[in-house]
Each structure stands twice: as C-alpha cells, then as structure tokens.
Amino acid sequence: MLTLFVPHVGVSCATQLHAQTAPVIESLVAFDDAGRVTVVTPTLAARLGLTAPAWPVTTGFREARLYLTDSGTHVLSVQRIDGTFARYALSNEATTAIRRAITDGVLAQGRGGERFVGTGTGLDVSQPAGNTFVRNQTVLGLIAYGPATAALLSKTNGAVAGGGYLLAAGTSFFIAANLGKQRTITRAQASRTAHGGTRGALMGLGLAAIIDTDGAPARGALVLGSAVGGSMAGFQHARGLSDGEAAGAGLFADLGAVATGGIGGAAGAFRGRTIVQYRDPLRPEFGTFTRTDNTLRNAGKATIAAALGANIVGYTLGPRYARRAGYNVTAGDVTMVFTSALLGAAALGSLPSERSNSPAVYGAATVGLLGGAWLADRGFVRSADRTSADGTLAQLGAAAGALMGAGVATLGSADGQVTFGLASAGGLIGLLAADQIIGPAKDAGPLRGVMQSTSRALDGRLTVSLGPLTTVRFTF
Structure with a gap:
C-alpha cells in the first residue's frame, strides 16, 4: 500500500505543478x-x-x-x-x-493620411510634453491670469488686488500640475494651450476696446475669461494634432489677425481726427490750436472685430498648412516663417516717412508681413526641416542681428526711422546666419511636421522626431 501510495502522490503533485506553471x-x-x-x-x-x-x-x-x-x-x-x-x-x-x-x-485622414502612410513612417503622434505644459501655464498665471484678476479686484483696495494676483498666479501651477498627472498632455497641446491663453488675453483687451468697457474690473473680467477660455479651447483643439499642425494653427491665427488689422489701418481705420480749438472760447482773438483725437471710432472697432474673427479662422485653417503641404512643415519651420514675417513687417514699415499711425505705414507693414512669410516658406521651409530648438535658436540669431543693426545706427546718430530699418536688416541677416550655423536637415517630404532622425533597429520600430525635440516610435 505504501509503495503504491507515494508514487500516486508524486504524480498528482507533478500534475498540479505543471498546470500552475504552463505559460x-x-x-x-x-x-x-x-x-x-x-x-x-x-x-x-x-x-x-x-x-x-x-x-x-x-x-x-x-x-x-x-x-x-x-x-x-x-x-x-x-x-x-x-x-x-x-x-x-x-x-x-x-x-x-x-x-x-x-x-x-x-x-x-484622406489624401494626406495615405501619403503619410506611404512614406513608411506610419501616423504622426505628438509626444508627452512633460513639465512644459506646467511651465507654460505658470507663466500665463504670472502675465495673464494674475494681472487680470488684480484688475478685476482693483475697485476694492490694493491689498485685495495684490492678493488676487498672487493667488491666481500660484493656482495656475497646481491646476496644470494636477491635470498633467491625470492624463497625457502632448507637446502639441502644451504649445497650443499657451498660444491660446496669450492670444485669448489679447482678445479680451480687443473686446474691451470694442464695447468701451468702463473701468479696470470690467476689462479684467474680459481678459481673464478670454485667457482661460483660449487656453481651454487650445487644449481641446490640439488633441490629435502633431507639433507642426499645432504650430501652423498658431501661425495662421497670428498672421490673420495682424494682417486684418494692418489692412484696416491702411484704410484709415485708426487715423486720428484733427480738431481745431480756440485757446480761450471766450476770447477768440487769442487764436486757435490743433490737437489729434485718437479715440477709437467705429471703423477701428470694426477692424478689431474683424481681426478677432480672422484669429479664430486662422486657428481652424492653420493645421492644414502642415497637413496638406507637399513638403514637410515642422514646428521649427513655422517659427522661421513667423520670425521672417515680423522682420518683413518691420523692414517695410520703416520705409514711409509719415507718422507712425499713418495708413502708409500700416499698408507697408502688412505687405512686409505677408511677403516675409511667403519668402520664408519658399526659402526656408521647402528646403530643410528644423526642430523647435532650431527655430528658437534662429529667433535668437535674428534678435542678436537686430541689436547689432540698431547699434550701428546708434553709433551713426541716425534718426528713429533709419534705426528701425537697420535693426530690421540686421535681424534678417542674423536669421540667415543662425540658420547656416544650425545646418538643418534636408526636407523629408510631406510628413505633416514629422522630422526624421537617425533610425535604428529597435524591435521593428523607427525613431522619428516631432517638432520640438520630441521622439516617437512607429512600428511597420
């Protein structure tokens, strides 16, 4: 019995052990x-x-x-x-x-999606933003949410207004940090949220000018609501966007708003009215004097309203720039376009000799803005791909060149118009020089803002870079 029982137990245990360890x-x-x-x-x-x-x-x-x-x-x-x-x-x-x-x-995804898959890179995905989102929202708290809250409370007393600023500025950090812990926030969302927040604050100021708000609290309420609303809209809008597409949205929004304002200015919407007044209404023999009334009139208000509308339309159409272009448009490329547009506006805007608020200045600056963007697209974007860091470095080069140009003008005791022109020329030279120093990679074709980097074998995946210093892997 004993000799038969022990093997039976052993067989039973072995069977159970085998069942437990079967993979x-x-x-x-x-x-x-x-x-x-x-x-x-x-x-x-x-x-x-x-x-x-x-x-x-x-x-x-x-x-x-x-x-x-x-x-x-x-x-x-x-x-x-x-x-x-x-x-x-x-x-x-x-x-x-x-x-x-x-x-x-x-x-x-349509034609662009098929083209994207056909390049062998799969579908574009924006990488997690990490602390960038929290940093951007904290800065917005300091420059937008906080000041708007202080203005909202300005009718109370200085202590309450100051406390409101500090609370709003500090709260923005904790809200952003908690949101980043609860969900994955992409770099596209981080940049688009920051852009929407800053432009939203400017939209609040524009709305305040249009409706003639009375007092700082009303303006503060509009700015705060517009800034928060712009941030929320940008966060939702960037879901599913690549870094290049999100940057394109901001570019078209800015160009649309500024160009619309420039066209209105060229039409005389912001021209001041010259008013002739008696020095002493009771003593006409004392003569008259003239003054300029720069109060915003209906034409100016209509122009601001149109600019705000163009800003919203630009956000909608902007992603198509990177999505449908026959070449690659990265976030760094978009930075080059925007910088070139600003330099073009400054350069041509310095040519007219009239006053700074004259229609000629507005018209020339608008032509320079659009011309600079167009030339950058043809000269920079079509030929090479730049990371976000490349774009930032190019911007710094443009700023350094502008400072050097202004320095030359100052040494020569030039007037303001010449100084402005030399600064613009120096900025353009600095932008070109910085781009040469960077030596960006050759354009990779229509990849919707995806920048190819060194690929390597990693369990069948390809490593690519998306816009600002991001890395993502796609499987084939």
Missing part, C-alpha cells in the same frame, strides 16, 4: 488591416476618432497594444497614466470592431 503565449499584432499600427496613444486615438463602443478604453492612458494568445483570442493591453496595466479580453466581434474603427480612421 500563456501572447504575440503582438497590428490594429489595422495594413499591419502598420501596433501602438495606439491618446493622440492617435483622438486623431482617428476612436470612441466607445468600438474602443473600450474610456480613462486616461499612455499606450495600448493588441495581443493574440495561443488559444486564438485577443487581449488589449493598456498602460494607464499611473503605470498600471489594464487587460481587456476581447471577443472576435470586439476585435473586429476595433480594427474596423482604426482602419476607417486611417482612411478618413
């Missing part, structure tokens, strides 16, 4: 029918329009991958924001629904 084999598979999309990030999910019920992930996540088990079933593995993993066992119907949704999303 489950899972193989990574693609989401789409073409076999190119193996990783889905929040940005890609937003771009492709993935929503329930086809897409089961409803909370914040970092990335999702699809696996096929050795039993023939599929598992969706999702890495959450806090680093934990959630695994969804999918039925055949659920797997088919996910694949159909992703394939349809790729096809919905």
